[in-house]
Amino acid sequence: MANPAEQAAIHTEGLTKVYKDFWGRPKVTALSDLNLTIHRGEVFGLLGPNGSGKSTTIKLLLGLIFASQGKAWVLGKEAGSTDINEKIGFLPEESYLYKFLSGEETLRFYGKLFKIPKDVLDKRVPILLDTVGLDSKARKRKLREYSKGMARRIGLAQALINEPELILLDEPTTGLDPIGTREMKDLILSLKAQGKTVLLCSHLLADVQDVCDRITILFRGKMQEQGEVKSLLQVRDVTQIETKGLTDQQVEEVRKFMAQMGVADARVTHPTTTLEDLFIRIVNENTRGGLSSVSSDVQTGGKANGKAG
């Protein structure tokens, strides 16, 4: 039988973290007995309110802190093994990038840290900047002039500089407007299409619902729920039939038919869209070039009010 510790992108068994105080006495149980298997190629969501143990889990997977009990494997090796770090990309909640470097210089700098040859970087850097939607003006500007959305984009490009197999994203849509959020979600889906594994930590439930195959919900360090997004959200005792273009009279016929079948509380309504879809449709309808032209307006239009962390 396949061994999940070797095969899975991430596998944990009884993973527990107890933070200790200055005197070495147990202070906070941040993570308790986490058993998790994330398959290669899936987008997996780690959900939970503030303080539920999401960042602790990421730090354990990256080998930045040690488990108090249990074990974690990443890409078939024990978490923290030096030879797997180069296969991992990480976008922290706050990107600590150098404010005096431009977007392009930032990527070259991190590329050099990974010892990526110059000729490879010459090709990869512009492709990555295109991928995250930083145009030719934006990529030359210093990060201290970047808006929060731009800082998030360059943070993601930096996380991808080593062409990682596994990408850990901590609150990737923080600070992004609805258009930037939609683009980030599309990017996550394109990473999945390239066969990458993505672990997405967030408390923004709509974002997670849109892109994740499976999720785990953490609360006070304990796993509360785990499964496929679709099946977790399915309301099993309600049947929904969708169709287009029914006249009011036809709707009335349907209602009568249901009543004849003995269905007392049938609701025949029009579905609602999401606020995000509505917002993006309005922006698209009012912009000649659609979404991409809006994001480049935002990048070049002097909206550099936020700070790159």
Ligand SMILES: Nc1ncnc2c1ncn2[C@@H]1O[C@H](COP(=O)(O)OP(=O)(O)OP(=O)(O)O)[C@@H](O)[C@H]1O
């Ligand atoms: N270094 C530390 N020392 C002591 N307690 C800590 C430490 N780091 C985190 N904690 C505590 O562990 C618990 C889990 O924290 P963690 O940062 O993992 O949660 P989180 O789900 O990532 O929260 P957030 O969404 O706010 O980032 C919290 O109670 C937190 O206060």
